[in-house]
Amino acid sequence: MKLHRRDVVNELLRDRKDLLVVAGLGSTTWDITAAGDSPLSFPTWGAMGQAAMIGLGMALAQPKRRVLVVTGDGEMLMGLGSLATIGVQQPANLTVVVIDNERYGETGMQRTHTAFGVDLAGVATACKFKHAITATADVEAVRELVYRTPGPNFAAVKVLDEKLPLVLPPNDGVLLKTRFRRAVLGDSADVLPEKP
Amino acid sequence: MQPDWPAEIHRELTAFGVRVVGYVPDAGHKRLIELCQADRNMRAVVLTTEEEGIGLVAGAWLGGEKTVLLMQSSGVGNLVNVLGMVKVCRFPLVMIITMRGEQGEFNPWQVPMGQTTARVLETMGVAVRQAGEPGTVAAHVHAALRIAFEAQGAEAVLIAQRVIGIKSFQEQTDQ
Numbered sequence: 001m002k003l004h005r006r007d008v009v010n011e012l013l014r015d016r017k018d019l020l021v022v023a024g025l026g027s028t029t030w031d032i033t034a035a036g037d038s039p040l041s042f043p044t045w046g047a048m049g050q051a052a053m054i055g056l057g058m059a060l061a062q063p064k065r066r067v068l069v070v071t072g073d074g075e076m077l078m079g080l081g082s083l084a085t086i087g088v089q090q091p092a093n094l095t096v097v098v099i100d101n102e103r104y105g106e107t108g109m110q111r112t113h114t115a116f117g118v119d120l121a122g123v124a125t126a127c128k129f130k131h132a133i134t135a136t137a138d139v140e141a142v143r144e145l146v147y148r149t150p151g152p153n154f155a156a157v158k159v160l161d162e163k164l165p166l167v168l169p170p171n172d173g174v175l176l177k178t179r180f181r182r183a184v185l186g187d188s189a190d191v192l193p194e195k196p
Numbered sequence: 197m198q199p200d201w202p203a204e205i206h207r208e209l210t211a212f213g214v215r216v217v218g219y220v221p222d223a224g225h226k227r228l229i230e231l232c233q234a235d236r237n238m239r240a241v242v243l244t245t246e247e248e249g250i251g252l253v254a255g256a257w258l259g260g261e262k263t264v265l266l267m268q269s270s271g272v273g274n275l276v277n278v279l280g281m282v283k284v285c286r287f288p289l290v291m292i293i294t295m296r297g298e299q300g301e302f303n304p305w306q307v308p309m310g311q312t313t314a315r316v317l318e319t320m321g322v323a324v325r326q327a328g329e330p331g332t333v334a335a336h337v338h339a340a341l342r343i344a345f346e347a348q349g350a351e352a353v354l355i356a357q358r359v360i361g362i363k364s365f366q367e368q369t370d371q
Binding site for chain 2: 020022042044045046047048049050051052053054055056057058059060061062079081082084085088089173174176177180181184185189192
C-alpha cells in the first residue's frame with residue numbers, strides 16, 4: 001500500500017521550526033503549500049531540474065540550519081547531475097526528498113523513468129550521499145534524515161499517483177525571494193552591501 | 197607587460213565578498229578557477245552543467261551569500277530556460293564567460309554557439325559586457341558585480357577569445 005503524498009509532506013513539515021524548504025515545480029510546490037505556506041519556504045514555479053541545486057546553495061550559505069528539498073521524480077530526473085554536484089560538496093545540513101508517484105503529474109500522468117525501475121536512491125548512493133533510502137510505508141525514518149542525521153541525505157518516498165486539488169502559493173518571484181531573505185537574514189536582507 | 201586579468205578578477209570577487217564560485221571548467225578559466233579553489237574564503241563548486249549554476253546562485257542568495265559563475269560560451273546554450281527564474285525573481289547574477297568560436301578558433305563545432313552567445317543572453321534579459329582586451333576585463337567585472345549585487349541585475353562579462361589566446365588543441369592540452 002503506497003502512501004498519500006500530502007500525508008507524507010504534512011508529516012515531514014510538522015513542527016518544522018526553522019527548517020528551510022525548497023519545493024520543485026508542480027505537485028510538490030502545491031504539497032508544501034497545502035501543509036501551510038511559510039516565508040521559510042521557496043516554492044518554485046519553473047526552472048525545472050534546479051530544486052536540489054537551490055537547496056545546495058542554501059545549505060552552503062546557511063550551514064547552521066537544516067535545508068529540505070521536496071521535489072517530484074520528474075523534476076529530480078531533469079537535474080540528476082545535481083546529485084553528483086551535491087556529492088562532491090557534502091553539505092551535512094541538506095536532505096533531498098523525492099515524492100515519487102512515478103508520473104509526470106502536471107502533464108497527463110505519463111510514466112516517468114522511475115515507473116520503469118530507475119532507482120533514484122541508488123543514484124544518490126552512487127553520488128556519495130551519506131544516507132539514501134527508498135521509503136514505502138515509514139515516513140518517520142525520512143523525518144529523522146531531514147531533522148537530525150548528518151547529510152547529505154536522500155529519500156525517495158513512493159506515493160500513490162492521485163490527482164489532488166491545487167493549493168497555490170504566491171507566484172511573484174520577487175515576493176517569494178524577498179520574504180525568504182527577510183525571514184532568514186532579518187532587516188539586513190534589504191540593506192545594500194558596503195561599497196568596495 | 198600583459199595585465200594578469202585572472203588575478204584581477206579574483207581581487208574583484210574578494211572585494212565584493214563573493215563566497216561561492218560555481219564553474220564548468222574552460223581552459224581560459226584555468227588560472228581563475230585555481231585561484232578560487234586556493235582561497236579559503238571561497239567555496240569553489242564544480243558543476244556538471246551550467247544550468248546547475250543558476251540554482252546555486254539562487255539558493256545561496258536566498259541564504260545570504262553572493263555567487264559568481266564561470267563558464268565558456270558554449271555553456272550559455274544550456275542556460276536558456278533557467279534564466280527565466282533569474283528574471284522573474286530578480287536574482288543577482290554575474291557570469292564570467294570565456295569565448296569560443298571567435299578569432300583563432302580551431303574547432304568548427306564551437307562556432308555556432310560562440311556566434312550567438314551575446315544574443316542568447318540578451319534575449320533572456322542578461323546584460324552583456326564585451327571585454328575585448330586584457331586590460332579591460334577587471335573593469336567590466338567590477339561594473340557587473342556592482343549592478344548585480346546593488347541593483348539585482350543579471351550580468352555577463354564575455355572575455356574575447358583573443359584575450360585568452362588559445363589557438364590549437366595542442367596549446368589547450370599544454371596549458
